[in-house]
Amino acid sequence: MNTTPTTGPLVVAVDGPAGSGKSSVSKAVARRLGFAYLDTGAAYRAFAWHAQHSGVELEDQASVVAALPTFDLAEATDPDHFTVRVGEHDVTAAIREPAVTGVVSLVARVPEVRAALTGIFRRLAAGTDKPGIVIEGRDITTVVAPDAPVRVLLTASEEVRMGRRSAELTGHSPEAVGEQLKARDRADSRVVDFMTAADGVTTVDSTELDFDETVDAVIAVIQSRTHSLR
Numbered sequence: 425m426n427t428t429p430t431t432g433p434l435v436v437a438v439d440g441p442a443g444s445g446k447s448s449v450s451k452a453v454a455r456r457l458g459f460a461y462l463d464t465g466a467a468y469r470a471f472a473w474h475a476q477h478s479g480v481e482l483e484d485q486a487s488v489v490a491a492l493p494t495f496d497l498a499e500a501t502d503p504d505h506f507t508v509r510v511g512e513h514d515v516t517a518a519i520r521e522p523a524v525t526g527v528v529s530l531v532a533r534v535p536e537v538r539a540a541l542t543g544i545f546r547r548l549a550a551g552t553d554k555p556g557i558v559i560e561g562r563d564i565t566t567v568v569a570p571d572a573p574v575r576v577l578l579t580a581s582e583e584v585r586m587g588r589r590s591a592e593l594t595g596h597s598p599e600a601v602g603e604q605l606k607a608r609d610r611a612d613s614r615v616v617d618f619m620t621a622a623d624g625v626t627t628v629d630s631t632e633l634d635f636d637e638t639v640d641a642v643i644a645v646i647q648s649r650t651h652s653l654r
């Protein structure tokens with residue numbers, strides 16, 4: 425009989441509002457540590473894309489739920505080669521379009537959608553062959569991986585977050601980008617609380633930090649948490 429305990433990958437859970445740096449910082453942290461990286465927002469965006477292309481009435485929760493059985497998601501967990509596919513479609517770029525960003529909160533509020541995607545995230549995390557995985561989103565520290573040894577809430581002031589996002593989206597006015605971001609955060613925070621750190625979650629506020637300093641700060645949290653586990 426094999427009595428060797430099976431230990432899964434070290435899970436680093438990262439939550440935070442839009443534009444706080446979750447995706448870019450988590451990806452860089454995963455790269456530095458040789459970990460896998462899971463962008464859960466990309467999966468919600470991919471499901472919103474799928475629902476839109478399935479003729480779903482997005483305001484109608486039952487109609488949204490009916491699109492779940494045909495949602496065939498393939499999301500890479502390699503921080504250097506990030507791709508998202510739905511069936512035979514590569515949606516890596518399409519899911520960042522305003523058409524998807526504008527409706528993703530409507531599908532993300534549906535409990536059956538959240539339960540189905542949470543199951544997918546846990547399977548993807550358990551399936552990695554890397555020593556760890558950085559999972560980022562809105563409810564990772566509280567719902568998807570509440571027992572993760574490292575849990576971080578990444579924040580930044582609203583002004584800074586809006587500035588970072590509008591710098592990325594050239595061709596869109598900073599005011600419009602800011603309004604959309606605020607409206608999405610408002611809608612999302614009715615479903616999960618990602619503005620305050622749950623018990624045991626370490627806050628990293630990047631308002632005054634540049635990108636590399638933020639990556640260093642998250643790695644410092646991982647180091648201190650994993651040392652205290654030894």
Ligand SMILES: Nc1ncnc2c1ncn2[C@@H]1O[C@H](COP(=O)(O)OP(=O)(O)O)[C@@H](O)[C@H]1O
Pocket residue numbers: 440441442443444445446447448449588589592630633634635636638
């Ligand atoms: N500490 C930081 N300082 C400056 N820019 C940052 C910092 N963290 C992230 N960024 C930039 O802000 C933008 C938004 O970050 P992103 O990772 O997409 O946020 P989120 O995934 O939380 O929405 C990106 O262009 C990213 O490179």
Ligand SMILES: Nc1ccn([C@@H]2O[C@H](COP(=O)(O)OP(=O)(O)O)[C@@H](O)[C@H]2O)c(=O)n1
Pocket residue numbers: 441442443444447464465466468469528529532560561562563564608612
């Ligand atoms: N764990 C998660 C991750 C994302 N989401 C939803 O997915 C959307 C897109 O997430 P994202 O992380 O790509 O958003 P950004 O913060 O990167 O703009 C959010 O606005 C939420 O509606 C969620 O509900 N739960």
